Amino acid sequence: MIWVYKYDENFIWQAGEEIEIDIEGNEAIPTGYTDIQPPNELYKAKFDPKTKTWNESATQEYIDSLQPDPLPPDDVTLLKKQVALLTFQISQLQKGGAS
Template identity: 35%
Template sequence: MIQVYRYDENFVFVEPVPIEEPGGDGKYVIPRNCTTIQPPSYIKPMFHLEEQKWSEVATQAEKDEILKQVENGRVPSPLDILKSQNAEIMVQLAEAQNLIESQAKMIADLLLMLAEGGET
């Protein structure tokens, strides 16, 4: 599983998107309007295709409005949002690791069965 970052038609960050499985050739297919480059902790990150980097495009008025809403408790702070996203990613990672461990055990059991002559 990999994590990519979707941006809109104006190249402004929309959301992280997990890609669960690689395509038939073993490579992950990155959807259109996505990048593997993680945006920094900006309020309104914008992706620049040519430079392959993010920049902050929020105006000072937008930043002030968000900070005012956070102070009033109406909107979670960008840090709170990132913490929540991080928690979701950690759960996905744990699930993927659990699956890998299950598959490794299954393969080990099959190899042992083959080594014993195919008897169960």
């Protein structure tokens, strides 16, 4: 028994549609499937039947859209920035200048 991986008419991997076939029982790999597993690091795997390899087909814009938004600064970081600003303002006042 082996797992085979489905791809659509554009050769894009159809995640979750893998099936197991019995090659010892002479069961053939169905059309639109391959026994070559797509690598985990691809965002949108596309199969090349000539080279029998999976390649990245996602655009950089698509990949960027999947990245999580950066976390907002935590309270400690905000307090550090406020303390630094206040310290700077006090030092300017002590010098007799205004910011």
